[in-house]
Amino acid sequence: MINIVIAFPKQEEADGIKAILMRHGYNVVAAYTSGSAAVHALDGMDDGILICGYRLSDMIYMQLRDYMPSSFEMLLITSRIIDDISVGSGIICLPLPLKGNSLINTVEMLSETIYQRRKKRKKQPLKRNEDEKKLIEDAKKVLMEKNNMTEPEAHRYIQKTSMDTGSTLSATAEMVIGILLR
Structure with missing residues (x-):
């Protein structure tokens, strides 16, 4: 599920956009009126969409x-004409007055990108x-010595x-060393 954070100067505008998105099944984490609060919320997330x-x-x-993580997409909703937004800037622009279908379609497109x-x-x-790497190599050596495996066999066993x-190779290697060197 894609995380969405909303930042608008007026709380009722942010709440209105949040309501539209939530009606369509999107996960809106929160709606803020300041950029600093929005950036703080983004810090704990891997990726998502910031609507502002x-x-x-x-x-x-x-x-x-500039402050938000590069893994986030920005959807700017504004009545101003902005000429300095370039392709690849990570900013998508929607004009006001906002149409619900345009918002949903754009969020869907950004979600697909993510x-x-x-x-x-x-x-x-x-x-x-x-x-x-050293842990995995050590586990392979232990398997080769204790179980008479070749290096590819030991690697395949760990893998x-x-x-x-459902664990990582290094965690499995640590387990192998722990069991065989008791």
């Missing part, structure tokens, strides 16, 4: 964009630190056990 107005009580949308990014991120192999238990 042009000017908040403490900053304008560009300052808010889902695709998540999917792509999951396909990338995990980057292990040196300690984890399969990891998948079967």
Whole structure:
């Protein structure tokens, strides 16, 4: 589910957008009137959508964009004509007066973008630190010595056990070392 945070200068505007989105099944985390409160809420999330107005009580949308994590998409809702928004800036603009269908369609499009990014991120192999690599190598050596396995067999054993238990390779390697070196 995609997290949505709303930031508008007037609470009733934010609540109105929140109501529309929630009626359509979206997870609106909160609605704020200040950019700093919205940024604080975003800090605990991996990704999502920030829906905001042009000017908040403490900053304008560009300052808010600078402070928010890069994994978030921004949907700017404004009556102003903004010429300096470029493609790839991570900002999508909707004009006021806001139409409910336009809002829902745009949020759906941004949600799909985030889902695709998540999917792509999951396909990338995990980057292990040196300690984890050493732990896995040590577990393979123990399996090779104690169970007369070859290096590929030991690696496959750790890999399969990891998948079967739903744990990481390093956690499985630690378990193997703990059991075989008692």
